[in-house]
Amino acid sequence: MAGSDWNAGGEPVVPICALTEFRLRKPRYLLPTYLDYRRVVAQARATSGGDLLSSRFLIEDARTWVSLSIWSNADAIPNFGTNVPLHHDAARRLMRRVAHDAGGRPEFWSSKWALISASGHHPFGGAA
Numbered sequence: 428m429a430g431s432d433w434n435a436g437g438e439p440v441v442p443i444c445a446l447t448e449f450r451l452r453k454p455r456y457l458l459p460t461y462l463d464y465r466r467v468v469a470q471a472r473a474t475s476g477g478d479l480l481s482s483r484f485l486i487e488d489a490r491t492w493v494s495l496s497i498w499s500n501a502d503a504i505p506n507f508g509t510n511v512p513l514h515h516d517a518a519r520r521l522m523r524r525v526a527h528d529a530g531g532r533p534e535f536w537s538s539k540w541a542l543i544s545a546s547g548h549h550p551f552g553g554a555a
Contacts, residue, residue, distance in 0.1 A: 440500045442480060442542040447494045449525055450534035454489035456524040463517035464494065474510045478503035490526065497542070504539070 451457060464484050471479045478499045485493040498504055508514065526534045 443498045443501050443504065444540045444542055445494070445496045445498065445504060445537065446540075447537040448487070448535060449492055449494075449521065451490045451492070451524050452526045453524075457486070457489065457492065460492065460521060460524060463513075463520060467511060467513050467517050470511050470513045471507055475503065475507060478506065501539075501541075 449460075451460065461484055468479070468482050471482070479496060480499055481495075481497040483495040485495055487493060498507075522533065528534055
């Protein structure tokens with residue numbers, strides 16, 4: 428990697444994939460959740476300075492959906508949390524819609540991965 432591909436801490440700057448799965452209490456919550464997602468993504472695109480490279484709302488079944496987003500670098504995700512106020516409101520509404528397991532814990536999980544490489548035909552810019 429070239430010198431500009433390293434952050435101040437000496438770590439490589441690579442795109443980050445964030446994946447979060449949510450299980451809803453009722454199928455009827457899927458549509459309002461999708462509409463919230465669309466508003467949040469629109470505001471993120473308007474305020475991220477190009478850091479949000481790609482985002483998808485993936486439906487697993489009538490009550491389960493996955494948010495997949497690709498960010499230009501790891502710093503872009505906390506900036507999103509700060510610069511997209513609609514995200515806070517949508518998250519509060521979503522937490523009221525999310526199912527809970529037998530222990531009372533909300534049914535969602537999240538992970539982040541550094542994208543070290545991608546095929547030459549990826550639909551976003553940045554490191555390949």
